[in-house]
Structure formats: structure tokens, C-alpha cells
Amino acid sequence: MERPRARVAIVGATGYTGAELLRLLLQHPSVTVTALYAREKLTPRVSTVLPALTGLCDLPIEPFDADDVARRADVAFCALPHGASIACVEALLARGLRVLDLSADFRLRDASVYKTWYGAEHAAPARLPEAVYGLPELHREKIRATRLVAVPGCYPTASTLPLLPLLAAGMVRPERIVIHALSGVSGAGRTPAPSTHFPETGEGARNYKVAGTHRHTPEIEQVLGDVIGAAPTVTFTPTLAPMTRGILSTQYADLAREGVTVEAMVAEARRYFAGSPSVAVLDPGVLPDTLWVRGSNRAMVGYAVDARAGRVVAMGVIDNLVKGASGQAVQCMNLMLGEDEGEGLRGAGMFP
Ligand SMILES: NC(=O)c1ccc[n+]([C@@H]2O[C@H](COP(=O)([O-])OP(=O)(O)OC[C@H]3O[C@@H](n4cnc5c(N)ncnc54)[C@H](OP(=O)(O)O)[C@@H]3O)[C@@H](O)[C@H]2O)c1
Known part of the structure; x- marks a missing residue:
């Protein structure tokens, strides 16, 4: 007998990740x-604020009301700014929903680390032990069993996936990892700001929040710590690049011993990601391009060895709005619902 389709709500449906959730979920077979809910952009028809959905979805955008969500949905995605998400997630869990939170509010397990990086006491610290970090390639079984998924950040996804197999196999040392990642401007969300205005981003590139000040730094360290047992300290430099979507992350780590080859790393990564529908490991010598994953839930990882320096150059590309946010959230939802992990997410990127 066919399973009934799960009923899904999106809170924060008018933003970039909300729009991407809608694009993916409207095509999802189960x-x-x-x-749909938002704060200010309320409208009788979603296509008023997301014209790309004209003719595909006629739902209204309504003010968030947890009781209303509980009547109309089994699963809720919260695509809200950090801080604003906590009360919403709390109210939905209390009403028995399964929740996938795209903000950073439930990603860091330690409330004091959250306070240090996000500048406020966590309003629901008792919930933190319940939240599972939604990186299926690392926590697949825990995601299947939880009611609350903290969907990873875009930089942490692109920056940790290539390192996971190498750290797990002891091929690289965790002590002096350096990560440099380029992001497209949609990573900053839909609200206009001078720093993301087209004339000030269209033809230039700039670093920001360097030297251990970007909020994704402790998240990256937490993920790597899950593999090696204790969180390492990393140097992370983000760069705003003149593209709408995409993250290209390059990670540098010391080889654990002489003679570790690219071929061995690729073979190890292929073993590690066997059965992961969203990660492709590139052949030695192939360097990943954000254009190969644009619009898809795929991550591509590649490796090179700098034998002179005794370091690996590991690389990952994702679309920040898909594998870096909404697609990864749908991947986790599939696991929570007992569906095939890649359901509704199997398409290739839009090249070029
Ligand atoms: N953009 C990315 O690439 C990306 C990647 C990974 C994770 N994330 C995270 O995902 C979340 C959403 O990001 P986004 O880029 O989609 O943001 P966005 O484009 O700015 O959209 C934010 C959404 O939240 C609603 N909202 C804003 N402030 C609110 C408040 N105080 N209370 C309730 N609702 C509020 C907005 O509704 P109105 O339009 O009605 O104000 C809008 O629907 C953020 O936490 C972000 O850090 C984003």
C-alpha cells in the first residue's frame, strides 16, 4: 500500500532558502x-513575492502561528534568521512536529559557544542535546531517528566534506588546517544591503570576517571534532565572490606521513562516500568548479598533494542554496521520513 504523502510547511518561505525549499518540495514525489509563513511579506498568493512560482503554487503567505502549522503539517522547515528561529522551533516541537531548522540556532551543541559567537544567551539550551547536526554523510543514522535537525551552514558543508575521509583515515594531521572559501552573494539572504549591492559585488572580490571571526568557524571545528574526537582549531577565511550561487572551499592540511598519494586519498574518499547520493569524488587531477553543481544537491570533492610542502590541497564545491541549505534539509527530511535519501534530489547541476 502506498504511504500517504507527508504534509510540509515552510516558515520563512519568502527568503532565498525558503524559495529554494519550495522549488525542491513542489517536485518531490512523496x-x-x-x-507557507513569513513575517512581513504576507500575500494571498506566493507568486506575488516569488514570481518564479507563477502557475506552480497558489498558496498564500500567512503570519506564523504554531497551532495553525500543527493543524496543517507533519513536518516544518524553519528558514528564518538565527535568533528568530528558536521560539518557532520550540513551539513546533511542543506541538509534535518534526522540524528542520536552517538557521544556526541549533547547530552548536554548547550553549556557551553559541553565546560567544552569536552574542546572546541561547533561549532554549535544553533543546540542544536533542538536535542532530544534519550532515547525512556524517550523521545519517542519527538523522533518521530525530525530530529536530539543525541543517548545516553552507561554508561548513563545503569545507568539511573533503576533509572527513582524510581525517577519519588518519591521512592528514588536524593541528594546522587552513580553509579558504569563496561564496556567492545569495549566501547573504534576500534583504538588500550595501555590502551585497550589485555595483559593489559584481566585478570585485573581497575577504570578510577573517582571522577567526566568522561564525562558521566553531561549526567547522565541531564537525571535524566529531571525526577525530576533539575539535581542532582552524584558520578560516571567507571571500565574497561575484557570483549568485556557489561555494568553492579549499582546505590545506599537513600530511600525516610521507608518501600519501592523491590516488590513495581519492580511493579513501570513494570508500567513505559510497552510498552517499550527494557526493561525487573527482578523479586525480580534476579540480572542482561551482558551475558543475549549480542548482543541484551535489557536492564535488577533489584532492591534490603539494609534495614540496607536505600538505594536501582538498577542495569542495556546492551550491550554497541547495547542498549548502535547502537541498541538504530535504535530504535530511527524506531520512526522517524513511524515504530514499536522494528522493527528489537526483538532478545534475545547471551547466553552464
Ligand atoms: N542563503 C544561504 O545561502 C544560506 C545557506 C545556509 C543557511 N542559511 C540560513 O538560512 C536562514 C534563512 O536564510 P535566507 O538566506 O533564506 O534569508 P532571507 O532571504 O533573508 O529570508 C529570511 C526569511 O525569514 C523571514 N524573517 C525574517 N526575519 C524574521 C523574524 N524576525 N521573524 C520571523 N521571520 C522572519 C523573512 O520573512 P519576510 O520576508 O516576510 O520578512 C524571510 O521569509 C538563515 O538563518 C541563514 O543563515 C542561508
């Missing part, structure tokens, strides 16, 4: 989107 769910129905039943309700």
Missing part, C-alpha cells in the same frame, strides 16, 4: 506543501 510530500505535499500545505502551508
Whole structure:
């Protein structure tokens, strides 16, 4: 007998990740989107604020009301700014929903680390032990069993996936990892700001929040710590690049011993990601390009060895709005619902 389709709501449906969730979920074979919520952009028809959905979805955008969500949905995605998400997630969990939170509010397990990096006491620290970090390639079984997924950040996804197999196999040392990642401007969300205005981003590139000040730094360290047992300290430099979507992350780590080859790393990564529908490991000599994953839930990882320096150059590309946010959230939802992990997410990127 066919399973009934799960009813899905999106809170924060008018933003970039909300729009991407809608694009993916409207094509998903085993769910129905039943309700959309936002704060200010309320409208009788979603296509007023997301014209790309004209003719595809006629739902209204309504003010968030947890009781209303509970009546109309089994699963809720919260695509809200950090800080604003906590009360929403709390209210939905209390009403028995399964929740996937795209903000950073439930990603860091330690409330004091959250306070240090996000500048406020966590409003629901008792929930933190319940939240599972939604990187399926690392926590697949825990995601299947939880009611609350903290969907990873875009930089942490692109920056940790290539390192996971190498650290797990002891091929590289965790002590002096350096990460440099380029992001497209949609990573900053839909609200216009001078720093993301086209004339000030269209033809230039700039670093920001360097030298251990970007909020994704402790998240990256937490993920790597899950593999090696204790969180390492990393140097992370983000760069705003003149593209709409995409992250290219390059990680440098000392080889654990002489003679570790690219071929061995690629073979190890292929073993590690066997059965992961969203990660492709590139052949030695192939360097990943954000254009190969644009619009898809795929991550591509590649490796090179700098034998002179005794370091690996590991590389990962994702679309920040898909594998870096909404697609990864849908991947986790599939696991929570007992569906095939890649359901609704199998398409290739839009090249070029
Ligand atoms: N953009 C990315 O690449 C990316 C990647 C990974 C994770 N994330 C995370 O995902 C979340 C959403 O990001 P986004 O880029 O989609 O943001 P966005 O484009 O700015 O959209 C934010 C959404 O939240 C609603 N909202 C804003 N402030 C609110 C408040 N105080 N209370 C309730 N609702 C509020 C907005 O509704 P109105 O339009 O009605 O104000 C809008 O629907 C953020 O936490 C972000 O850090 C983003």
C-alpha cells in the first residue's frame, strides 16, 4: 500500500532558502506543501513575492502561528534568521512536529559557544542535546531517528566534506588546517544591503570576517571534532565572490606521513562516500568548479598533494542554496521520513 504523502510547511518561505525549499518540495514525489509563513511579506498568493512560482503554487503567505502549522503539517522547515528561529522551533516541537531548522540556532551543541559567537544567551539550551547536526554523510543514522535537525551552514558543508575521509583515515594531521572559501552573494539572504549591492559585488572580490571571526568557524571545528574526537582549531577565511550561487572551499592540511598519494586519498574518499547520493569524488587531477553543481544537491570533492610542502590541497564545491541549505534539509527530511535519501534530489547541476 502506498504511504500517504507527508504534509510540509515552510516558515520563512519568502527568503532565498525558503524559495529554494519550495522549488525542491513542489517536485518531490512523496510530500505535499500545505502551508507557507513569513513575517512581513504576507500575500494571498506566493507568486506575488516569488514570481518564479507563477502557475506552480497558489498558496498564500500567512503570519506564523504554531497551532495553525500543527493543524496543517507533519513536518516544518524553519528558514528564518538565527535568533528568530528558536521560539518557532520550540513551539513546533511542543506541538509534535518534526522540524528542520536552517538557521544556526541549533547547530552548536554548547550553549556557551553559541553565546560567544552569536552574542546572546541561547533561549532554549535544553533543546540542544536533542538536535542532530544534519550532515547525512556524517550523521545519517542519527538523522533518521530525530525530530529536530539543525541543517548545516553552507561554508561548513563545503569545507568539511573533503576533509572527513582524510581525517577519519588518519591521512592528514588536524593541528594546522587552513580553509579558504569563496561564496556567492545569495549566501547573504534576500534583504538588500550595501555590502551585497550589485555595483559593489559584481566585478570585485573581497575577504570578510577573517582571522577567526566568522561564525562558521566553531561549526567547522565541531564537525571535524566529531571525526577525530576533539575539535581542532582552524584558520578560516571567507571571500565574497561575484557570483549568485556557489561555494568553492579549499582546505590545506599537513600530511600525516610521507608518501600519501592523491590516488590513495581519492580511493579513501570513494570508500567513505559510497552510498552517499550527494557526493561525487573527482578523479586525480580534476579540480572542482561551482558551475558543475549549480542548482543541484551535489557536492564535488577533489584532492591534490603539494609534495614540496607536505600538505594536501582538498577542495569542495556546492551550491550554497541547495547542498549548502535547502537541498541538504530535504535530504535530511527524506531520512526522517524513511524515504530514499536522494528522493527528489537526483538532478545534475545547471551547466553552464
Ligand atoms: N542563503 C544561504 O545561502 C544560506 C545557506 C545556509 C543557511 N542559511 C540560513 O538560512 C536562514 C534563512 O536564510 P535566507 O538566506 O533564506 O534569508 P532571507 O532571504 O533573508 O529570508 C529570511 C526569511 O525569514 C523571514 N524573517 C525574517 N526575519 C524574521 C523574524 N524576525 N521573524 C520571523 N521571520 C522572519 C523573512 O520573512 P519576510 O520576508 O516576510 O520578512 C524571510 O521569509 C538563515 O538563518 C541563514 O543563515 C542561508
